[in-house]
Amino acid sequence: MSTSLDPVAFLTRTRRPGRVGVTDILSWLWLIGGTLAVLIPVAWAGLSSLKPEAEITRFPPTLLPRAAVQKTVTGFENPLSLWKVTVDGETREMAMVRRIGLKAQMVDPNEPGKPVSIDVKDISPVQQLTAATENYTDPLTKFDFLTFLKNSVFVTFVATILTLIVNALAAFALSKYRFRGDKAIFVLIISTLMIPLTVVMVPAYLVVVGVGLVDNLWGIIIPTIASPTGVFLLRQYMLTIPDELIEAARVDAASEFRIFWRIILPLTAPALAVLAIFSILWRWNDFLWPLIVLSSRENFTLQVGLNAFQGEFSVQWHYILAMTFLSLLPVTIVFFFLQKYITTGIAGTGMK
Amino acid sequence: MSTPRIATLADRTLDFVMRLVEAPINGFEWLFGRKRMPYLFLAPNLVLFGIFTFLPIAIAVGYAFTGGTELFVADRPFVGFDNFRQLLACEDYSSPGSCRESLFWTAIWNTLWFVGFNVAATLLVALVTALILNRAIAACGFFRAVFFYPVLLSPVVIGLIWKWFLDRNGLLNAFLQMLGVPPEIFLLDVGWSRFFVVVVSVWFHMGFYTLILLAGLQAIPKDLYEAAAIDAASPRRTLLRITLPLLGPNLLVVLILLMIRSVQIFDEAWVLTNGGGPGTANSFIVQYIYQMAFGSDLRLFGLASAASVLMGVVLLILTLIQLRLGRRMES
Amino acid sequence: MGELKLTGVNKAFGALTVLHDINLTIEDGKFVVFVGPSGCGKSTLLRIIAGLEDISAGGIEIGGRDVGRFSPAERRIAMVFQSYALYPHMSVRKNLAFGLENLKFKRSEIEARIQEAARMLAIEPYLDRKPRQLSGGQRQRVAIGRAIVRNPDIFLFDEPLSNLDAALRVQTRAEITRLHRELKTTMIYVTHDQVEAMTMADQIVVLNSGRIEQVGTPLELFDNPRNLFVAGFLGSPRMNMLKGTVTAIEDGSVAIDVGYRIALPAKLDPAGARIGQPVLAGIRPAHFTLSQEEGLPFIVQYHESLGTETYVYGTLDGQSEQIIIHQAGHFAPKAGGRLFLMPMPERLHVFDPDTGLALPRAVEEPRRVHEHA
Known part of the structure; x- marks a missing residue:
């Protein structure tokens, strides 16, 4: 038995039932630490997005969203904030009238009389848990967030449908027919996997300008519909569908398109689902290309809009975080339900 | 009860769509015959590929050899290798300030450093995580899912989340203060900001590579380990002589893939560092291309394309290596 | 209606020719079996008739119409595939309806x-199930049902029983034969199993390396194989082959010497043979008479008893070629023991070893044998 603290031993020993060694503890520490590292920044952003504007920049911050408790005190027009005041070792709740330098004017909310002056280091705010829903409702109602959201949903939905159909048609042709040039076309399509958008973005922009789709949602939908990843994925799957089914359909007087639509498409559903998930993620998260193509605010997608927001409201983190969280939510929900599908799909194809 | 109803509804919808579009397509079949149908099925894909992939590739080269600020290649004056000369003119490549395009060389050096650290860190973290998850640990599926979760998020969202986490009033500073360390504005410090760009990148992508490595580990036959155990191999020898050699091809593919993607770092770093800040500490090569072509009305399309072509060559070489490795892995 | 005529059909995949000049006429209402070893081109021929493969040269007529350029649907054929090719995502009912919907039949007609078909094949209880919920035999019947609803001029079967277990195969065989009697439609059936061919066919077409070797009723082919290939392919266990020469020609009989100084009489046409001609003499295992002292000396190696019958394996004395003999009932010769065999003269098949063709039979003999059919 080697020493348990050997890092190599720790990584390679398989677990034996009924024995908990140092290796297991270290493994669990790594996994739990990793889990915290993944979840804490996200959770922190989520919690912060519920904090009111006044609270969000408080340092040191509170973990949970809290807000000062307000109370209406007779004799004062506006509600006053409640504070815990410690005077002569005795603690009680008082309402703050105003604050002047290091002194605060406080009154007893129950017996309002003449305000007393108290040192600010003797007071601390009385707070309660809140959810600053206006962080969410304001962007939806006052800013263009809803437009961005609508654009993103439109782009994601339309692009995914078109991606599925266009690539499934091509994959059908490349998997179930023999024709002149079939192999050459397949190699040509697959070879474009090697050219990332970042390399051709300048000329691709020219083409989009040339076909008149600049600053247009279709300008970000159309150029990436034909996907070599999609063709490859679907073709490999369709190759596993027996040719006899297609022949049976031909004997059954089905046209070639009907074979595609009624036989091939339903049978390719698992691969189509994987491609649909990919496509939704690509489109929803896409940033650089929309950033280049879209120039007017009413056409921005969520990601471009978020980026623009953070430039404009550089200090209004409560809005930025709320919108960030809103755009992260759909992906999170989809992942929550389809987690197994997605991880196995991606592990199986080595693509994302 | 409701599932079949939804299925019927989907069926009806699909049927309806089919009837809408099938008449002209069947007309084509009637006119040209069954054998010509694959061409029709390929047409939409090939047209889109032609216009938006092959045409740009062809134009990219044209751009790189022309100057001016006109968008259309035909309107642009031919300048030969001027763009490349401008990019490559340099007294001392190790100090970007001495180069004519100092921004370009700053970006190259930043990218190289980033690639180096990011590849090493991601590979290490992903490998360790995959090895641990492969040890038949309880709740393996849960951890795999958690580590994978960031992969699905948008780079913009990740940039913003981390920006907030690292903020002057953020959680990290609060934690440091608890330990008695004075708060730091991490993203305005050259060293810290570079460090956190790598951290965020590892955080973002490690789940993907863990998944690939885990698949590779799980493909190693269990009886090899049993044989090694019977042969009294120490854990170190088992790792070095069995696990890593058998995982080798996967590791190489992950390495190349990681390099290809690291070279193209842009989105999350752009958001996190407010466009490459502080100064040009986090300005990378894609950002250089973007800014030359589209940023603040420079419209230096020729220079941007020349830089793209240079980067494309590097990526192409990496991809070809990856393909060759992939083929060797299959055989 | 369902008459099929192939004239000079050739099929080549690139440089490889898989069918050579196929000429065949099938009468309406016949059950025809294409049989041959794998790779002989029988499935390709069936697929050509179905319209799933193009022909490189030649013509196809169905019911008097030239269908060479017709799609499968226009040929009015239906096909049962080896894997059944049921659409896995559709219920049995939808599987049956699919072809009729494509042909724009009325809803009520489709349902009727x-x-x-469901009644005829007893698949009514499964109409709303998916194919994967059915057993192999049920799938098989659905596949046949899908062909029946089309009411085709010709049914095509491509090795439809090869995925069934032995017991089900016998049962389904009988069922298909019954269907043929009821429907009286032309059926073309491809198999590599000679038992299926012998039991089901009105007419057998034996194919080998892309050529038709012989066409005829099962017993015609069994009794009078035209060449060595057909003789060896049909009949189980296979026909024994003895090398010999023609030693004498008499009226209506030819004597063959296969060694051992015994002249084997064969009922051959004297005009078709000459003295001294080298020949191959073929005798099926069941066509020997055994005796204790006279005939070809046979050394027993071992025997297989199947209860109702016994096969004895051995060699002729001094030779290495294996000879199989068949005896009804129980029979237990000792290993190493010696028996004497005499082939039945009217059952002795004689072939020219160069051309592989059978020497012509004596004129009246085949006719007598024919009466079995």
Whole structure:
């Protein structure tokens, strides 16, 4: 038995039932630490997005969203904030009238009389848990967030449908027919996997300008519909569908398109689902290309809009975080339900 | 009860769509015959590929050899290798300030450093995580899912989340203060900001590579380990002589893939560092291309394309290596 | 209606020719079996008739119409595939309806035909199930049902029983034969199993390396194989072959010497043979008479008893070629023991070893044998 603290031993020993060694503890520490590292920044952003504007920049911050408790005190027009005041070792709740330098004017909310002056280091705010829903409702109602959201949903939905159909048609042709040039076309399509958008973005922009789709949602939908990843994925799957089914359909007087639509498409559903998930993620998260193509605010997608927001409201983190969280939510929900599908799909194809 | 109803509804919808579009397509079949149908099925894909992939590739080269600020290649004056000369003119490549395009060389050096650290860190973290998850640990599926979760998020969202986490009033500073360390504005410090760009990148992508490595580990036959155990191999020898050699091809593919993607770092770093800040500490090569072509009305399309072509060559070489490795892995 | 005529059909995949000049006429209402070893081109021929493969040269007529350029649907054929090729995502009912929907039949007509076919094949209880919920035999019947609802001029079967277990195969064989009697439609059936061919066919077409070797009723082919290939392919266990020469020609009989100084009489046409001609003499295992002292000396190696019959394996004395003999009932010769065999003269097949063709039979003899059919 080697020493348990050997890092190599720790990584390679398989677990034996009924024995908990140092290796297991270290493994669990790594996994739990990793889990915290993944979840804490996200959770922190989520919690912060519920904090009111006044609270969000408080340092040191509170973990949970809290807000000062307000109370209406007779004799004062506006509600006053409640504070815990410690005077002569005795603690009680008082309402703050105003604050002047290091002194605060406080009154007893129950017996309002003449305000007393108290040192600010003797007071601390009385707070309660809140959810600053206006962080969410304001962007939806006052800013263009809803437009961005609508654009993103439109782009994601339309692009995914078109991606599925266009690539499934091509994959059908490349998997179930023999024709002149079939192999050459397949190699040509697959070879474009090697050219990332970042390399051709300048000329691709020219083409989009040339076909008149600049600053247009279709300008970000159309150029990436034909996907070599999609063709490859679907073709490999369709190759596993027996040719006899297609022949049976031909004997059954089905046209070639009907074979595609009624036989091939339903049978390719698992691969189509994987491609649909990919496509939704690509489109929803896409940033650089929309950033280049879209120039007017009413056409921005969520990601471009978020980026623009953070430039404009550089200090209004409560809005930025709320919108960030809103755009992260759909992906999170989809992942929550389809987690197994997605991880196995991606592990199986080595693509994302 | 409701599932079949939804299925019927989907069926009806699909049927309806089919009837809408099938008449002209069947007309084509009637006119040209069954054998010509694959061409029709390929047409939409090939047209889109032609216009938006092959045409740009062809134009990219044209751009790189022309100057001016006109968008259309035909309107642009031919300048030969001027763009490349401008990019490559340099007294001392190790100090970007001495180069004519100092921004370009700053970006190259930043990218190289980033690639180096990011590849090493991601590979290490992903490998360790995959090895641990492969040890038949309880709740393996849960951890795999958690580590994978960031992969699905948008780079913009990740940039913003981390920006907030690292903020002057953020959680990290609060934690440091608890330990008695004075708060730091991490993203305005050259060293810290570079460090956190790598951290965020590892955080973002490690789940993907863990998944690939885990698949590779799980493909190693269990009886090899049993044989090694019977042969009294120490854990170190088992790792070095069995696990890593058998995982080798996967590791190489992950390495190349990681390099290809690291070279193209842009989105999350752009958001996190407010466009490459502080100064040009986090300005990378894609950002250089973007800014030359589209940023603040420079419209230096020729220079941007020349830089793209240079980067494309590097990526192409990496991809070809990856393909060759992939083929060797299959055989 | 369902008459099929192939004239000079050739099929080549690139440089490889898989069918050579196929000429065949099939009468309406016949059950025809294409049989041959794998790779002989029988499935390709069936697929050509179906319209799933193009022909490189030649013509196809169905019911007097030239269908060479027709799609499968226009040929009015239906096909049962080896894997059944049921659409896995559709219920049995939808599987049956699919072809009729494509041909734009009325809903009520489709429903009536499905009911009729389901009743005929006893698959009514499964109409709303998916194929994966059915057993192999049920799938098989659905596949046949899908062909029946189309009411085709010709049914095509491509090795439809090869995925069934032995017991089910016998049962389904009988069922298909019954269907043929009821429907009286032309059926073309491809198999590599000679038992299926012998038991089901009105007419057998034996194919080998892309050529038709012989066409005829099962017993015609069994009794009078035209060449060595057909003789060896049909009949189980296979026909024994003895090398010999023609030693004498008499009126209506030819004597063959296969060694051992015994002249084997064969009922051959004297005009078709000459003295001294080297020949191959073929005798099926069941066509020997055994005796204790006279005939070809046979050394027993071992025997297989199947209860109702016994096969004895051995060699002729001094030779290495294995000879199989068949005896009804129980029979237990000792290993190493010696028996004497005499082939039945009217059952002795004689072939020219160079051309592989059978020497012509004496004129009256085949006719007597024919009466079995």
